[in-house]
Amino acid sequence: MTGSSITFTGGPIFDGAELRDGYAARFKNGVLDAIVPELQTKRDDQIKDLSGNILSPGYVDLQVNGGGGVMFNDDPSVQTLTRIARAHRAMGATSILPTLITDTVEKTKAAVDAAMEAVQSGIPGIAGLHLEGPHLSERRKGAHDADLIRPMQQTDLEIITNAAKHLPALMVTLAPENITLKQVEVLKRAGVIVSLGHTDASFETCLAFAKAGAQCVTHLFNAMSQLGSREPGLVGAALSCGSLSAGLIADGIHVHPDTMRAAWAAKRGPGQIFLVSDAMAVAGTSQTEFQLEGRPIRRENGMLTLQDGTLAGADLCLTQAVRVLSEHVGIPFQEALAAATIAPNRIISGKSEKQKLMLSQMILIAPDLSEVRPLRP
Numbered sequence: 164m165t166g167s168s169i170t171f172t173g174g175p176i177f178d179g180a181e182l183r184d185g186y187a188a189r190f191k192n193g194v195l196d197a198i199v200p201e202l203q204t205k206r207d208d209q210i211k212d213l214s215g216n217i218l219s220p221g222y223v224d225l226q227v228n229g230g231g232g233v234m235f236n237d238d239p240s241v242q243t244l245t246r247i248a249r250a251h252r253a254m255g256a257t258s259i260l261p262t263l264i265t266d267t268v269e270k271t272k273a274a275v276d277a278a279m280e281a282v283q284s285g286i287p288g289i290a291g292l293h294l295e296g297p298h299l300s301e302r303r304k305g306a307h308d309a310d311l312i313r314p315m316q317q318t319d320l321e322i323i324t325n326a327a328k329h330l331p332a333l334m335v336t337l338a339p340e341n342i343t344l345k346q347v348e349v350l351k352r353a354g355v356i357v358s359l360g361h362t363d364a365s366f367e368t369c370l371a372f373a374k375a376g377a378q379c380v381t382h383l384f385n386a387m388s389q390l391g392s393r394e395p396g397l398v399g400a401a402l403s404c405g406s407l408s409a410g411l412i413a414d415g416i417h418v419h420p421d422t423m424r425a426a427w428a429a430k431r432g433p434g435q436i437f438l439v440s441d442a443m444a445v446a447g448t449s450q451t452e453f454q455l456e457g458r459p460i461r462r463e464n465g466m467l468t469l470q471d472g473t474l475a476g477a478d479l480c481l482t483q484a485v486r487v488l489s490e491h492v493g494i495p496f497q498e499a500l501a502a503a504t505i506a507p508n509r510i511i512s513g514k515s516e517k518q519k520l521m522l523s524q525m526i527l528i529a530p531d532l533s534e535v536r537p538l539r540p
Contacts, residue, residue, distance in 0.1 A: 167192055169522070172201050174213025175530075179220060179505040179518065182497045188218055195520035217528040219500060220520055221257025221537060222481040223507040225334060226293060226382070226410060226439035228262045229453075229476075230446035235261050236456060237444075239274040244281045248288035250447035254480040255535035256440075257524045258290040258508070260334055264455070265296030265307040268318065275326040282330060290511055291332030294323070295381065298341040299361035305386040306475035307361065308456060314341040324353040332511035336381040338362035344375045351376025356510060358410075361386045362397055369400035373407050378434075379510065380409040382441060383426065384418045385474075402429045408510055410439040411502075412477050413484040413492070416466055417441075420491040427494055437506040438484045438499075443467055443476035486532045 172187040176198055187201045189208065204210065229235055231250030233243050244261055251259050263274040271294065278292035296307055298315040315337070327333045327350075334356040337347070340363070350357050359369055360381025365388065369377075380387070380401040388396030401409045409430070413423060430436055440446065443460065444453040451462045460467050460475045467475045481503040488499035508518060528535045 168196075168209060169211060170204055170208040171211050171213055171218050172204060174215050175217045177217055177219040177497065177500055177504075178520070179501060180497070182217070182500070190522045193522045195522075213527065215530055217530065219526055219528055220504045220508070220518075221252075221524045221526045222255045222438075222503045223258045223290070223511070224251060224256045224440050224442070224481060224503075225260045225437070225507050225510065226262050226295070226441050227251060227256070227259040227446075228264055228295075228442060229444035230442050230448075232444055232448050232450060232453075234444045234453065234455060235274065236264050236266055236270065237454075239263065239270060239277045241277055241281050241284065241286065244277055244289055245286050248281075248286060251440075251442070251480075252288050252537055254447055255482055255526045255528070255537065256480075257288060257526065257537060258511075259288055260291050260293040260332065260511070261289065262293040262295050265299060265304075265311045266456075267311065268322070271297075271319075272322060275322065275330075279326070279329045291330045291334070292326065293334040293336070295336040296361065298337045300338040300340040300363050302340075302363050303338070303361045303386045303388075305361060306455065306460075306469060306473055312341070315343075315346055320346055320349060323350060323355060327353045327355045332356065334358055334379070334511070336360040337377075339364040339368050339372050344371060347372055347375040347377060359387075359397060359400075359407075363388045364397060366395040366397075366399050369397045370404060373400065373404050378406065378408065380407055382417065382439065383409040383411050383436065384422065385412065398426075402426060403431055405431045405434055408434040408506070409436050410507075411436050411484075412441050412479065413438055413487045414465065414477050414479045415487050415491060417474065417477060420487070423488070423492045424494075427492065435506045435509075436502060437510065438481055438488070438503040439507075440479045440481055440484065441477040442479065445478065446480065482528065482532055482535045 357377040358379035390398040
């Protein structure tokens, strides 16, 4: 489909901001050239009928721990990344940040090397890397291994800043309990996307870290200090601080729909709430269980849990997250779709202007959200 010119008609066009009915999208040399009324399509255009499906930019998922039956932590290699990216592309995510959960220094180095090799090799879908830990709060560890949580050392800082030189995007989830403001400033200067998460830090502390360079909050409401009457916590900072964007696991399990609705209304910009899957090995498969570093995780009733009932990632794809936002939370469909596409893309691209839409990154979404597929395999 990458001929010199191709035009899509016969279905809604989502341009990143608006859902346009009765329009056609013309691509030239693989890049969106124009969106025009269907009546203005040219006779010599190569026409592709959408058959009522929605043409949209692909999902951008900034928190993907696994998929296709494998976890990144188990084998941080190019082969694993290829398998994970392929599984998520089939579910509409054309760009992902493979995510390494808290692990050893050696495993972190291997993950960085694998991500750099995957990017250099042009593995489709790998947009960089997300390191979730190990510099977190043990009190808010969630499913992370407490024995591996530790303060950031100079060696860690050097590994991360060097990786940022070679990756198109590098996100790191950190807790103020185990990192300093000066270290955040260094990471920010190096181009690292610093995300606060798995922390019990106070509202004022979180604001100080945002001022130092933190840009995001990891899985809003989960594994963090909560919004209280006298202490707003990280939740309060995420909503009131305009410079912070926040990932959200919108499965209706991690966060109640009414809580999501209140957060959506309260969020101060220009930072935005964006959708993440927090997907694990079972994504894109029918598997009912898997292991996280030797710990069994059960898939049941739309949840992934450790033996003690602790949530361990999510059994979620971004189409489902968009559906929950639009149907159960009451967010306008185009806003929900933007939260899975344009909003996260802005975070990793660092650009606020409207992105160029590439044909190779477009997806088709059934009007009832029952199916999604990329335009290309």
